[in-house]
Amino acid sequence: MPIAVPVGSPKIDKMDSLPITKVNNQVEETSKVLGAGGKELPAPYKSTGNEALDTLAFLHLLEQLKVQKRSGWIREGVKEAESISDHMCRMALMAMMIPQDPSRPLDIPRCVMMALVHDLAEAHVGDITPVEGVPAHVKHQLEEQAMDSFLNEMLGGEGNKDARERFRSLWDEYEARETPESKLVKDLDRVELALQAVEYERSQDIRTLSPFFVGSIPNLEHPVVQKWAETLMEERRQLWASRGREQEEQDGLGGAKVGDKTKKVNGV
């Protein structure tokens, strides 16, 4: 059941104090569930009782991953910004580039699938960015509810049992962020963002993306991904230097470096 947040309600700190308003299983008209950009969300899907129709509804829902563009880019004035599925596709391809390492064994095919599922909830909720003021636990709750709706209402039939369990398992694992696979996928999420940011800087001369780097590259953990990022940041430095803005680039980063936060944690 969705938790209805009345429009204009004061900021709520604890999820269990949110008012739940339901009348006959329908959200009251005065209460709206808000997703990315404060956009009102449609009511969650309810099974028709016909497995084929429900499955088709899920297939159509996936189109939203193409239609929804990554909102951080739009906010920064990027033209023709990428979609959510554009981002997930490159992350998944990047997972396939990670070499086997006996000292750091990883189930790469599982990472690939996890990359494709980790933003699945955004097909309903939209792309809520860190700067929108939506508390992390609220974002998580909205996404959890979306996943429940997809998996239990759209893929709820017996014929979709394997699919349901696969998506559920991957999404839960990613959200828990405890396994090496989930941590790698998070790293790929970060580095793919940084890569796309440099590409937009290069092709559209966007100059306000420093926070995207500051929020991503210091948190990288996997040594292979760190190496990619180091090479990328050197490319960025040269790009800004070629435009006579090397100091501005350094200032924007404020000393942020690849893997800074993780190295400190490891005492390096």
Added chain:
Amino acid sequence: MPIAVPVGSPKIDKMDSLPITKVNNQVEETSKVLGAGGKELPAPYKSTGNEALDTLAFLHLLEQLKVQKRSGWIREGVKEAESISDHMCRMALMAMMIPQDPSRPLDIPRCVMMALVHDLAEAHVGDITPVEGVPAHVKHQLEEQAMDSFLNEMLGGEGNKDARERFRSLWDEYEARETPESKLVKDLDRVELALQAVEYERSQDIRTLSPFFVGSIPNLEHPVVQKWAETLMEERRQLWASRGREQEEQDGLGGAKVGDKTKKVNGV
């Protein structure tokens, strides 16, 4: 090495009679390699000798999968058409929906990865559609050369050996189209196209997409995918009927039905 096709040359039937023009490893200026839409292709990438830089070049190349839109849609006047990676992402998610079937065992994670690799060459060559008059063997050759360039020049270093072998193995398997996994991925390629076509018909009232269905749904083989397509085509019939164009929809299909061609092959 790229095979250079001189601009304006007569249609060539056999690949081994194509003139190969190279001067000092560079294609002669008068010869151009043409990809999708007759667009001249950039010279293929050459390794810099620096593995990190070459790897970064491959990461940046992948952006082309987001930038290049699926050209069939553009040709038919679709606004804001999807990208190549949009298409591959949904295909890969659809692979994850296929249930385990002991009578038809499939390596689903492999199918997911194959879906993400099958159009990789288009990052260089572009999206050549069947109606452009590019012979299939020429398309294949251009794509093969692109893959060689990516894997041997961009991912040619020792550190990328696993990546190189993984991409090569998946792409070759898909091109050969002999394994059950490759056949499923081809089915997903077809049904994802049909799904997107209905979505564009619904949202943008595009009316010229019948050939997309005629070219895809009769060839579907996997029973689960056939079922999705049957439900989809019924949705389409109802959509056109609701617009007073049911007869036009039937005429456009010309009797084409899901799995028609495969059922006949199996004597059903």
